[in-house]
Amino acid sequence: MALLEVDNLQTHFRSRDGINRAVDGVSFHVEARETVAIVGESGCGKSVTAMSILRLIPEPPGKIAGAIRFNGRDLLKCSDREMRDIRGNEISMIFQEPMTSLNPVLTVGRQIGETLRLHQGLSAQAAENRAVDMLNLVGIPEARRRVREYPHQLSGGMRQRVMIAIALACNPKLLIADEPTTALDVTIQAQILDLMRDLKRTVGAAIVIITHDLGVVAEVAERVIVMYAGRKVEEAEVGRLFRNPRHPYTQGLLGSMPKLGSSLTGVETRLQEIPGVVPSLKRKLEGCVFASRCAHATDLCTKVAPALEEKAPGHIAACHYALKDALAA
Amino acid sequence: MASASVLSPADVSAAKVAAAAPMGDIMPPVKARHGLWGFIYRNPTIAIGGGIVLLMVIMAVFAPLFWTVDPTALAPARRTREPSAEYWFGTDMLGRDVYSRVIYGARVSLIVGFSVAICASIIGLTIGLVSGFVRWADSIVMRVMDGMMSIPPILLAIALMALTRGSVQNVIIAITIAEVPRVSRLVRGVVLSLREQPYVDAAVAAGTRTPVIIWRHILPNTIAPMTVQATFICASAMITESILSFIGAGTPPIIPSWGNIMAEGRALWQVKPYIVFFPAVFLSITVLAVNMLGDGLRDTLDPRMAKRI
Amino acid sequence: MSTPILEVNDLKKHFPIHGGFFGGRTGYVYAVDGVSFSIAKGETLSLVGESGCGKSTVGKAILRLFPITGGSVNLDGTRIDDMPSGTLRPMRRRMQVVFQDPFSSLNPRMRVRDILAEPIRNFGLAKDAADIEKRVGDLMDRVRLPRDAVGRWPHEFSGGQRQRICIARALAADPDLIICDEAVSALDVSVKAQIVNLLQDLQKELGLAMLFISHDLAIVEHMTHRVAVMYLGKIVEVAPKRQLFAAPKHPYTEALLSAVPVPEPGAQRERIILTGDVPSPINPPKGCRFHTRCPYAFDRCSKEEPELRPTEEGHFAACHLHDRPASENPLAGARGAAVIAHH
Numbered sequence: 015m016a017l018l019e020v021d022n023l024q025t026h027f028r029s030r031d032g033i034n035r036a037v038d039g040v041s042f043h044v045e046a047r048e049t050v051a052i053v054g055e056s057g058c059g060k061s062v063t064a065m066s067i068l069r070l071i072p073e074p075p076g077k078i079a080g081a082i083r084f085n086g087r088d089l090l091k092c093s094d095r096e097m098r099d100i101r102g103n104e105i106s107m108i109f110q111e112p113m114t115s116l117n118p119v120l121t122v123g124r125q126i127g128e129t130l131r132l133h134q135g136l137s138a139q140a141a142e143n144r145a146v147d148m149l150n151l152v153g154i155p156e157a158r159r160r161v162r163e164y165p166h167q168l169s170g171g172m173r174q175r176v177m178i179a180i181a182l183a184c185n186p187k188l189l190i191a192d193e194p195t196t197a198l199d200v201t202i203q204a205q206i207l208d209l210m211r212d213l214k215r216t217v218g219a220a221i222v223i224i225t226h227d228l229g230v231v232a233e234v235a236e237r238v239i240v241m242y243a244g245r246k247v248e249e250a251e252v253g254r255l256f257r258n259p260r261h262p263y264t265q266g267l268l269g270s271m272p273k274l275g276s277s278l279t280g281v282e283t284r285l286q287e288i289p290g291v292v293p294s295l296k297r298k299l300e301g302c303v304f305a306s307r308c309a310h311a312t313d314l315c316t317k318v319a320p321a322l323e324e325k326a327p328g329h330i331a332a333c334h335y336a337l338k339d340a341l342a343a
Numbered sequence: 344m345a346s347a348s349v350l351s352p353a354d355v356s357a358a359k360v361a362a363a364a365p366m367g368d369i370m371p372p373v374k375a376r377h378g379l380w381g382f383i384y385r386n387p388t389i390a391i392g393g394g395i396v397l398l399m400v401i402m403a404v405f406a407p408l409f410w411t412v413d414p415t416a417l418a419p420a421r422r423t424r425e426p427s428a429e430y431w432f433g434t435d436m437l438g439r440d441v442y443s444r445v446i447y448g449a450r451v452s453l454i455v456g457f458s459v460a461i462c463a464s465i466i467g468l469t470i471g472l473v474s475g476f477v478r479w480a481d482s483i484v485m486r487v488m489d490g491m492m493s494i495p496p497i498l499l500a501i502a503l504m505a506l507t508r509g510s511v512q513n514v515i516i517a518i519t520i521a522e523v524p525r526v527s528r529l530v531r532g533v534v535l536s537l538r539e540q541p542y543v544d545a546a547v548a549a550g551t552r553t554p555v556i557i558w559r560h561i562l563p564n565t566i567a568p569m570t571v572q573a574t575f576i577c578a579s580a581m582i583t584e585s586i587l588s589f590i591g592a593g594t595p596p597i598i599p600s601w602g603n604i605m606a607e608g609r610a611l612w613q614v615k616p617y618i619v620f621f622p623a624v625f626l627s628i629t630v631l632a633v634n635m636l637g638d639g640l641r642d643t644l645d646p647r648m649a650k651r652i
Numbered sequence: 653m654s655t656p657i658l659e660v661n662d663l664k665k666h667f668p669i670h671g672g673f674f675g676g677r678t679g680y681v682y683a684v685d686g687v688s689f690s691i692a693k694g695e696t697l698s699l700v701g702e703s704g705c706g707k708s709t710v711g712k713a714i715l716r717l718f719p720i721t722g723g724s725v726n727l728d729g730t731r732i733d734d735m736p737s738g739t740l741r742p743m744r745r746r747m748q749v750v751f752q753d754p755f756s757s758l759n760p761r762m763r764v765r766d767i768l769a770e771p772i773r774n775f776g777l778a779k780d781a782a783d784i785e786k787r788v789g790d791l792m793d794r795v796r797l798p799r800d801a802v803g804r805w806p807h808e809f810s811g812g813q814r815q816r817i818c819i820a821r822a823l824a825a826d827p828d829l830i831i832c833d834e835a836v837s838a839l840d841v842s843v844k845a846q847i848v849n850l851l852q853d854l855q856k857e858l859g860l861a862m863l864f865i866s867h868d869l870a871i872v873e874h875m876t877h878r879v880a881v882m883y884l885g886k887i888v889e890v891a892p893k894r895q896l897f898a899a900p901k902h903p904y905t906e907a908l909l910s911a912v913p914v915p916e917p918g919a920q921r922e923r924i925i926l927t928g929d930v931p932s933p934i935n936p937p938k939g940c941r942f943h944t945r946c947p948y949a950f951d952r953c954s955k956e957e958p959e960l961r962p963t964e965e966g967h968f969a970a971c972h973l974h975d976r977p978a979s980e981n982p983l984a985g986a987r988g989a990a991v992i993a994h995h
Contacts, residue, residue: 024366024369026369026370028370028373029373030373031373031375033368033370033372033373035366035368038366039366055840055841055842079369199702199867199930200702200869200908200911201702201908201911201925201926202929203913204910204923204925204926205926205927207913226840226841227913228841229912229913229914229915230913231915232914232915232917233913235917253917266842267841267842268915270841270842271845271870272848272871272874273870274869274870274873274897274909274914274992275873275897275914275989275992276873276874277893277894277897278894278897278988278992280894284849284852285845285849286845287842287846287849288842288846289846291810291813318360318362319363319365320360320361321361321363321364322363323361332363334360334361541751541753541756541757542756542757542758545749545757545818545821546759546770547715547717547744548715548747548748548749549748549770549771549774549821549824549825550741550742550745550771550775550825551770551774552741559762559770560759563759563762564759
C-alpha cells in the first residue's frame with residue numbers, strides 16, 4: 015500500500031462568473047520515503063492539489079471530491095478534529111514565502127515547540143531542547159541562541175530553514191513543499207536543496223515538492239508529475255521524463271528552457287515557444303486540454319480527451335499521439 | 344536531451360483511441376445573472392445602500408409631494424399630539440407637524456453630507472497631491488494637518504461655528520475644514536505609493552512632464568479610494584451636522600434639520616419620545632445606508648480587496 | 653572604436669537611512685558603490701547578481717529616476733547624470749525601460765492606444781493624429797499583438813501580453829538602448845521563451861543596445877553578448893559570455909554557476925555551496941566584499957579590496973587569486989564546464 019494515494023481528485027471553486035475547475039480528476043500515489051515532484055506553470059492546479067491533500071481549501075467557495083488515502087485512511091472523510099491531529103504531525107507543509115508563513119511575534123523556538131507540545135505533549139523545556147536539535151539538524155549555527163530570536167532577525171534562507179525545522183519537528187511521514195525555494199536567491203536555493211537532499215537520507219519522510227522550476231525537479235525528485243490546466247498530463251521516473259518526454263506539453267516546457275552552458279557548445283539556438291495561453295478553467299474543456307496550443311493537434315484531439323496511458327514501463331502520458339513502447343505483456 | 348520527435352501520428356485508428364472518462368462537476372452550475380438583478384445579486388450592499396440613499400434624495404427633493412404641510416407652520420392649539428392618522432409622527436411643542444419637519448429635514452442633512460463630501464474631497468485631493476509631489480511643501484503641510492487632526496473634528500467644527508452665525512453654508516464650511524486633514528493624509532499616502540509604481544517610472548523614462556504625470560497617471564488612480572472615502576466623509580458630516588444643530592451651534596432653528604428637531608424634542612423626551620425618535624431613525628438609516636454604499640464601493644473599486652477571491 | 657552608446661564610470665548610489673526620534677540620518681545603504689561599464693551600439697550587456705546586489709539600482713540610476721551619489725553616466729558621448737531635467741528630456745528618448753512586473757508596469761486607467769501614444773507625443777515623433785495611430789499599429793505588429801487590441805484595457809491581457817505592451821511602449825520612443833530590469837523573471841516558463849525570442853528578434857531587426865538586468869543565469873547566457881556579475885554594489889567580473897561561462901575568473905561567479913539547478917537529472921557536476929548569507933549593504937565587509945563567503949579566501953582578502961583588472965583580453969575580474977602563481981589559483985583553468993555539467 016502506498017503512503018499517499020490520491021484518487022480522481024477534483025477541487026473546484028465557485029466564483030461569480032462560473033465554476034473554476036482548478037483541479038479536475040488528478041490521481042497519483044506517493045510511496046514511503048519517496049520524493050515526487052509536481053511540476054507545471056502558474057494556474058495548472060499544482061498548489062491547489064497540495065492544499066487539497068491537507069484540506070486547507072476553504073469550503074465554500076471551494077469543494078473537494080475524490081479520495082485522498084493516507085496510510086489507507088481517506089482524509090476527505092476525516093473530521094476537522096482528526097485533520098488537525100494529522101496536519102503538522104503526520105503530514106506537514108512548507109510554504110513559498112518564509113516571511114509570511116512564520117508568526118512575527120513568536121520566537122523561533124516557540125514556533126517549533128508549539129507543534130511538539132500540541133501533538134506530542136512535550137513540556138516547555140523538552141520542546142525547547144528539541145527545537146535546538148531541529149535547528150542543528152537544518153544547519154542553523156548557534157542554535158541555542160537562535161531559538162530565542164524572532165523571524166525578522168533571520169535572513170530569508172534562515173527563515174526557510176526554520177520552516178523546514180517546524181515541518182520536520184514531529185517526524186512526519188509526508189512533507190509537502192510548495193515552491194520551497196522560489197522566493198530565494200540562487201546561492202541560497204542551492205543551500206536549501208542541498209539540505210533537503212541531506213534530510214531525505216537522514217529523516218526518511220516522503221516528500222511531495224511542488225515547483226515550476228524543472229531544474230529543481232531534476233535536482234531533488236525521483237518521480238515527476240506534470241500538470242497542465244488542472245490535469246495530470248504525464249508522469250514518469252525523473253531521468254526518463256527528462257530524457258524522453260512523451261507529452262507535447264512536457265516537450266515544449268523542456269524546449270522553452272534555456273540551458274546553462276549553451277554558449278559552450280558554440281551553436282546559437284532559439285528557444286522553443288509554446289504558442290498561445292492556458293485555457294480558462296471556467297469553461298468545460300472538450301477534448302485534450304493542451305489541444306489549443308499543441309503543434310501536433312488534430313480533430314481527434316479537439317474532440318476526444320486522451321486517457322492517461324502507460325507509454326513505457328512506469329511512464330504514463332495523456333496524448334493520443336505519444337509514442338508507445340512495446341510493453342512486455 | 345529532449346528531442347521533439349517522439350510523436351507517432353502513424354497508427355491511430357478510432358478503435359485504438361483511449362478516451363479519458365469524462366469528469367462531472369461537483370457543484371451546481373453558477374447561474375449567469377445579467378442586468379439590474381445581476382448587479383443587485385453581485386453587489387447587495389451597493390444596491391441596498393444606494394437604494395436607500397436614492398430614496399432619501401427623492402424624498403428630500405420632492406418633499407412637497409409627500410403629503411407634507413408647511414413644516415414651519417405654528418399651531419399652538421395642537422401642541423404635542425401623539426402620532427395619528429392626521430399627524431403621522433405627531434406634533435411638537437409648537438404644534439408643527441413632525442412628519443413634515445422630518446421629510447424637509449432630510450434636505451439639510453443630505454445637502455450638508457454631499458457638499459462636505461465633495462468640497463473636502465477636492466480640497467483634500469489638491470493638498471494631498473501637492474504634498475505627495477513637492478518635498479519641501481510636504482513637511483510643512485503635513486505638520487499643519489497633524490496639528491488640526493489633534494483636535495477632534497466635532498470640537499473644531501463647534502469652534503469654527505462659534506466664530507460665525509449659524510447657517511447651512513457656514514455649517515458646510517466648518518465641517519469641511521474639520522474633515523480636510525484626514526482626506527489629505529489619505530490622498531498623500533495613496534500618491535506616495537502610486538509614485539513608486541513602475542508605470543510612473545516608465546512614464547518618467549518616456550519623457551512625460553511632472554504635471555502630466557500627476558494628471559494622467561496619479562489622479563485617475565486616486566479616484567477609486569477617494570470615492571470610497573467620500574462616502575464615509577458624507578456619513579460623518581451628516582452626524583456632525585446633527586450634533587451641531589442639536590447643541591444649537593449649527594443650522595438655524597427656522598430651517599428644520601434632524602439635529603434641531605431632536606434638540607427641540609429633548610426637553611419632552613420622557614413624556615413625548617416620538618419627537619426625538621423619528622428624526623433619529625431617519626438619521627441612523629441614512630448614515631447606515633451611506634456607509635453600506637461606501638463598503639460596497641470599496642469592495643468593487645479597490646483592486647487589492649477585490650483580488651482576495 | 654566608435655563611442656559606446658552607454659558609458660558608466662564609478663557610479664555610486666547611497667540611500668540615506670533615516671531613523672531616531674528626530675528622523676536624522678543614521679547611516680547609508682551602499683546600494684551601488686563604484687560601478688563602471690560600457691555598452692557598445694547594438695550590444696547586450698547583462699548585469700547579473702542576487703537580490704540586493706544593486707543591479708536594479710544601477711538601471712534606475714542610468715534612467716535618472718533618482719539622482720546619483722557619485723560618478724558619471726554618458727549616453728552616446730554626452731554626460732547625462734548632471735543635466736538639468738529640461739535638457740535631459742529629449743535625451744530620455746534614446747533609452748527606454750521594461751520592468752519586471754507586467755501588472756504594475758501599465759497604468760490600469762489607460763487604454764493600450766494611449767499607453768503607446770504617450771512617448772510618441774512626448775518626443776514629437778508623429779506629425780498628426782493619423783500618424784500616431786499608424787505608429788501605434790506598427791508597434792502592435794512589432795510585438796506580435798493584434799492591431800485591433802489597441803482599444804482594450806491592460807487588465808484584459810495576460811502577463812505575457814502585457815509584457816509585450818511594455819516592450820512596445822519602450823520601442824515607441826525609437827530608442828537606441830533598452831534597459832530590461834528583470835523583464836522576463838515574473839513570467840511562466842513557456843511565456844518567458846516567447847518574450848526572450850521577441851527581445852532577441854527586435855534587437856536584431858532594430859540594432860538596439862540592451863542592458864539586461866537579471867538573476868537568471870541560463871536566460872542571461874542565452875540572451876547576451878557580455879556579462880557583468882555584481883555582488884554587494886560592486887562589479888566582480890565582466891567578460892564576454894563564452895569566456896565567462898567557460899572559465900569564470902571570480903569565485904562568486906563560479907559559485908553562482910554551480911548553484912543554478914540544471915534540468916538534467918543526475919548531471920555530474922562539482923558543487924560549490926556557499927555558506928552563510930549575503931552581508932548587509934549597510935555595513936559591507938572590509939577588504940574584498942565576498943571574502944566572508946569565499947571558499948578560497950586568504951588573509952589578504954579581508955584586508956585589501958581587489959580592483960577589477962584584466963585577466964585576459966576583454967575579461968576583467970576583481971580577485972586577489974590572480975596575483976598568485978597558477979598552481980595556487982583554483983580559478984586558473986576552464987572551470988565552467990565542471991561546475992555547470994558535463995555535456
